[in-house]
Amino acid sequence: xxxxxxxxxxxxxxxxxxxxxxxxxxxxxxxxxxxxxxxxxxxxxxxxxxxxxxxxxxxxxxxxxxxxxxxxxxxxxxxxxxxxxxxxxxxxxxxxxxxxxxxxxxxxxxxxxxxxxxxxxxxxxxxxxxxxxxxxxxxxxxxxxxxxxxxxxxxxxxxxxxxxxxxxxxxxxxxxxxxxxxxxxxxxxxxxxxxxxxxxxxxxxxxxxxxxxxxxxxxxxxxxxxxxxxxxxxxxxxxxxxxxxxxxxxxxxxxxxxxxxxxxxxxxxxxxxxxxxxxxxxxxxxxxxxxxxxxxxxxxxxxxxxxxxxxxxxxxxxxxxxxxxxxxxxxxxxxxxxxxxxxxxxxxxxxxxxxxxxxxxxxxxxxxxxxxxxxxxxxxxxxxxxxxxxxxxxxxxx
Numbered sequence: 001x002x003x004x005x006x007x008x009x010x011x012x013x014x015x016x017x018x019x020x021x022x023x024x025x026x027x028x029x030x031x032x033x034x035x036x037x038x039x040x041x042x043x044x045x046x047x048x049x050x051x052x053x054x055x056x057x058x059x060x061x062x063x064x065x066x067x068x069x070x071x072x073x074x075x076x077x078x079x080x081x082x083x084x085x086x087x088x089x090x091x092x093x094x095x096x097x098x099x100x101x102x103x104x105x106x107x108x109x110x111x112x113x114x115x116x117x118x119x120x121x122x123x124x125x126x127x128x129x130x131x132x133x134x135x136x137x138x139x140x141x142x143x144x145x146x147x148x149x150x151x152x153x154x155x156x157x158x159x160x161x162x163x164x165x166x167x168x169x170x171x172x173x174x175x176x177x178x179x180x181x182x183x184x185x186x187x188x189x190x191x192x193x194x195x196x197x198x199x200x201x202x203x204x205x206x207x208x209x210x211x212x213x214x215x216x217x218x219x220x221x222x223x224x225x226x227x228x229x230x231x232x233x234x235x236x237x238x239x240x241x242x243x244x245x246x247x248x249x250x251x252x253x254x255x256x257x258x259x260x261x262x263x264x265x266x267x268x269x270x271x272x273x274x275x276x277x278x279x280x281x282x283x284x285x286x287x288x289x290x291x292x293x294x295x296x297x298x299x300x301x302x303x304x305x306x307x308x309x310x311x312x313x314x315x316x317x318x319x320x321x322x323x324x325x326x327x328x329x330x331x332x333x334x335x336x337x338x339x340x341x342x343x344x345x346x347x348x349x350x351x352x353x354x355x356x357x358x359x360x361x362x363x364x365x366x367x368x369x370x371x372x373x374x375x376x377x378x379x380x381x382x383x384x385x386x387x388x389x390x391x392x393x394x395x396x397x398x
Contacts (some may be wrong), residue, residue, distance in 0.1 A: 002134045003292070009327060021135055024110040027115055037078055054377045061223035064243060078245045078273045081225075082266070083218060085251035088210040088230065091377045092121070093179040096186060098179075101206040103128070111139050113204045117189050118176050120208035121148045124289040130292050133169050140170040140200055141192050142177055144209075149290055153302045156352040160296055166284060172198075180205065213252045230252060234273055237280040239269050244318055249272055258284050287360050294320070294333045295356035299364050300348030302340050311394070312341040316373075316397025320353035322385035335393035337363075344372040344398070351390070359390050375398055 003011075004020045019372055045054050057070030067074050085166035085318065087102040100111060101109075101116075103124045112330040116132050121143025132140040141164075148157045148171070148183045152388035160169055179190040189200045220227055226234045232254030239247050247269040250262030264281070271277045289297040306313045320333035335353035349363040366375040382389050 005327065021112070023112045023135060026109060027108065030107060058199050058217065060217060060218045061225075064223050064245075065340060079223075079247070080266075080269050080273060081215075081218070081220075081241070081246065081248040081252055082262070083201045083214040083252045085211040085232075085257060087207065087253075088212045090175050090177075090207065090209040092119075092272040095207070098180060098182045098205070100187075101204055103206075103208060106132075111200075115133050115202040116140070116186065116204050116206060117142065117200055117202035118206045118208060119189070120210070121171075121173060122208060122210070123149060124208035125133050125206070126164075127291050128208065128273045129169050130164060130167065133164075133167055138168075138170075138202075138206065139196050140172070140173050140190070140202060142172045142200070144174070144176040146174045148173065149296065151302075152290075152298055153336060155349045156198060156296060156303070156336070156350055159332075159334060159352055160292060160294075163294070164292070170247065176352055184220045184341075211254075211257060213254060215252065230254065237277055238272050239265055239281055240272065246274075254290070257352060258286070261286060262280060265272060285364055287357075287364050289360065290355035291357065292294050294330065294354050295349075297356035297360040298348065298350040298353050299360055300346065301338060302348055302350060303336065306338050306347045313347060314339050314341050316393045316395065318389060318396050320351075320389055322386065322389045322392070324386050325354065327384065327390070328354065335359075335389050337376075337393045339397040344374060345370050346376075349390075351388065351394070353386065357388055359386055362387060363392055 001021055004015060008015050008050050045052060055069050055071065060068045062068055062073065065075055067076065067180045069100055084386050086156040091270055099319050106128055112135055115138040118129050118139065118141045119140060120140060125141055125143070126148060129141045148161050165171055172191065175191040177191045177195045181188050186201050186203065187205045189205065190197050191200065191371055213233060215227055215231045215233060220233070223246065224243050228234045232250050233241055233248040233255050235241055235248050239249055239253065241248050249265035249269045251257045252333050255261065266280055268279045271279055285299060288299065289295055303313060316337040316339065318335050320335060321331040325331045336350040337346070339345070346367045348361065349360065353359065362376060376391055377398055379391070381391045
């Protein structure tokens with residue numbers, strides 16, 4: 001939509017007439033894709049009926065070795081909790097009295113809102129802000145932190161904020177929201193900016209201010225399982241809970257909340273529970289991506305994190321302006337390689353560039369088993385490709 005509506009002529013594509021967007025059709029396509037994924041999961045479960053008893057219900061622990069499934073009691077020797085997480089309801093005055101969107105309900109809209117205010121500057125807020133802005137909604141994003149995507153490289157997040165503002169998204173940072181109210185169908189949001197209360201109006205609000213663990217109704221106390229802040233289950237390096245025969249995986253532990261981390265946790269918990277292997281998780285090389293355009297993708301530590309942990313690092317920085325980037329008409333962004341100054345081990349890598357999520361996996365592979373930057377800097381890359389920029393950043397760090 002963005003390319004056709006704003007940049008088609010640059011590529012020699014002439015559009016005769018108005019470019020329109022059908023949100024209902026886009027949502028329908030999304031629903032079909034998601035349903036196909038869900039159907040495949042259930043199909044795989046039913047294919048293993050000889051090994052898996054699949055029960056649908058609302059589980060609730062009765063004690064250390066029994067749960068109530070909603071259809072009766074079930075005894076267990078060992079258990080794995082994989083209950084996930086949900087959108088957090090921040091303590092904002094008036095929020096409980098209005099209807100607002102979450103990351104789930106924002107994907108169910110059939111009509112495009114004229115304006116949207118997003119509370120939260122993390123990955124959910126960023127992705128929805130750009131998506132709805134490009135659909136044609138007037139978007140304002142308000143974050144309570146000093147930078148977008150807290151925990152990521154501040155240089156790259158500042159660049160991303162610049163790009164989003166250029167597209168027309170109104171961004172306010174270091175601006176905690178203190179109150180929300182609704183009058184005649186218009187939402188009013190009050191935030192504190194530089195010590196002054198400022199009001200914003202929008203047709204709809206999307207709250208993307210963090211996550212809570214889905215443990216409220218599990219009665220984990222009865223099982224002797226400790227719960228941390230926001231309902232997350234505390235686990236050790238073997239993702240074992242405070243009960244030695246109960247494990248927990250995925251978002252419910254409050255760690256990296258990505259599907260690929262949950263699918264990494266699952267087999268480890270299963271092997272520990274079934275075979276007693278006492279395997280430990282290693283989150284040192286967890287790739288992460290924010291699917292904006294350009295994509296912000298990273299793995300390992302940022303430069304600031306590495307220096308804070310006492311590492312003497314060299315940082316290779318290049319602009320995302322290689323030959324292929326010029327060919328596709330998008331030279332926005334930077335790539336950063338964070339490398340140990342003594343042994344050249346890769347401590348981290350950050351990419352703000354088109355398809356950064358794809359480019360990152362070369363680094364993920366190189367970091368396996370504490371690999372050095374030489375794995376990338378001395379390898380041959382096809383020209384012209386975006387991957388050459390990864391090699392350029394690697395060489396810049398040496």
